[in-house]
Amino acid sequence: NALRKCASAQKSVVIVSPRPHFLYTPLLASSSVGTITLRSACEPLRALVESAASKATSATFVRADAREIDVHNKKVYATTDSDGMGLELSYDKLVIAVGAQPNTFGIPGVQEHGLFLKEAEDSAKLHAKLLSNLEKAAALSHQGNKYATEIDRLLKVVVVGGGPTGVELCAELADFKNHDVVKRYGTDISDRIQIILVEAMPRILMPFDESLANVAKEHLVSKGVEVRTGCGVTYVEGQDVTMQPSTPRTATAEQKAEAASKAKSEEVGALVWVAGIGARPLVKKLAKQLGQTDMRGLKVDETLKVEGTNDVYAIGDCAL
Numbered sequence: 001n002a003l004r005k006c007a008s009a010q011k012s013v014v015i016v017s018p019r020p021h022f023l024y025t026p027l028l029a030s031s032s033v034g035t036i037t038l039r040s041a042c043e044p045l046r047a048l049v050e051s052a053a054s055k056a057t058s059a060t061f062v063r064a065d066a067r068e069i070d071v072h073n074k075k076v077y078a079t080t081d082s083d084g085m086g087l088e089l090s091y092d093k094l095v096i097a098v099g100a101q102p103n104t105f106g107i108p109g110v111q112e113h114g115l116f117l118k119e120a121e122d123s124a125k126l127h128a129k130l131l132s133n134l135e136k137a138a139a140l141s142h143q144g145n146k147y148a149t150e151i152d153r154l155l156k157v158v159v160v161g162g163g164p165t166g167v168e169l170c171a172e173l174a175d176f177k178n179h180d181v182v183k184r185y186g187t188d189i190s191d192r193i194q195i196i197l198v199e200a201m202p203r204i205l206m207p208f209d210e211s212l213a214n215v216a217k218e219h220l221v222s223k224g225v226e227v228r229t230g231c232g233v234t235y236v237e238g239q240d241v242t243m244q245p246s247t248p249r250t251a252t253a254e255q256k257a258e259a260a261s262k263a264k265s266e267e268v269g270a271l272v273w274v275a276g277i278g279a280r281p282l283v284k285k286l287a288k289q290l291g292q293t294d295m296r297g298l299k300v301d302e303t304l305k306v307e308g309t310n311d312v313y314a315i316g317d318c319a320l
């Protein structure tokens, strides 16, 4: 849209992104269970830029990762994606639209052992994990009860985060279990799949009306999803996930100790972390540089101009 609008003004537009495609995120949950191919959720950026830019406008796509912004000298410092070589890009006006990244809240082991659902690669990784666990479980099932515990572990999927993404993913996983897995692996395997949705708050879909959340919960439960609310993940080590009753920020030391005493670990086949998003390093760095205090994103005014700057704008998930 910006490219089309800039066309008449004969602007020169440079689009910088390490991701070479536009990603239609609402399709990620379906692609992670193979309902649609990942290609249908991705549109190559270079072609998009070419088709959107008019002949009168110069529009260029630069595949690079912006690392630093110098608002005084109007420069963006970036590195090329593959080999990390430095680029210096000048601007008259800068639009920051770098989105956000998964937030693990510093919980040990999540970054290393969790799966995410933010980028196309995350969805591909989750799909591959689900299929490899299914294949392994199916192979082990030929040995009678010898590997029963391992089969149950492989077929246990824990989704952390009862927001729209977690709810949508659990519904897709349940459909996958009840249809595709039944057809391809039989009910001996599909009946053993456990899908657990973990939410720290007292109910799922907190930003939505409670009646809607209840309908969603009933629907998930009717499809065989276990919904655990008021439950938080505190530690992940390999395939071991530790959970305990969640406590409010205002909890006393005694309340926290009581919750910790109820912590339980379980072995899972896949842990999917969709518990929230946080600001990217570039955004935090600039916010700090500008003296902003809220590190969740860049504070903008009603024209989307970043507060404390003249020609820098922020839009989308990185703007507050």
Ligand SMILES: Cc1cc2nc3c(=O)[nH]c(=O)nc-3n(C[C@H](O)[C@H](O)[C@H](O)COP(=O)(O)OP(=O)(O)OC[C@H]3O[C@@H](n4cnc5c(N)ncnc54)[C@H](O)[C@@H]3O)c2cc1C
Pocket: 016, 017, 018, 019, 021, 025, 026, 027, 028, 029, 064, 065, 066, 067, 097, 098, 099, 100, 117, 118, 165, 280, 282, 315, 316, 317, 318
């Ligand atoms: C699974 C899932 C389902 C969703 N479903 C919905 C839905 O149904 N409806 C809805 O409204 N929202 C949905 N969302 C949220 C929606 O995807 C985001 O709100 C939206 O993508 C934000 O757009 P954005 O342009 O701000 O950031 P993004 O879409 O994240 O795009 C940011 C771009 O910036 C690039 N970038 C990142 N860092 C840098 C850097 N340092 N330098 C240069 N480029 C960089 C990235 O590669 C990316 O191309 C969903 C999100 C997910 C994860």
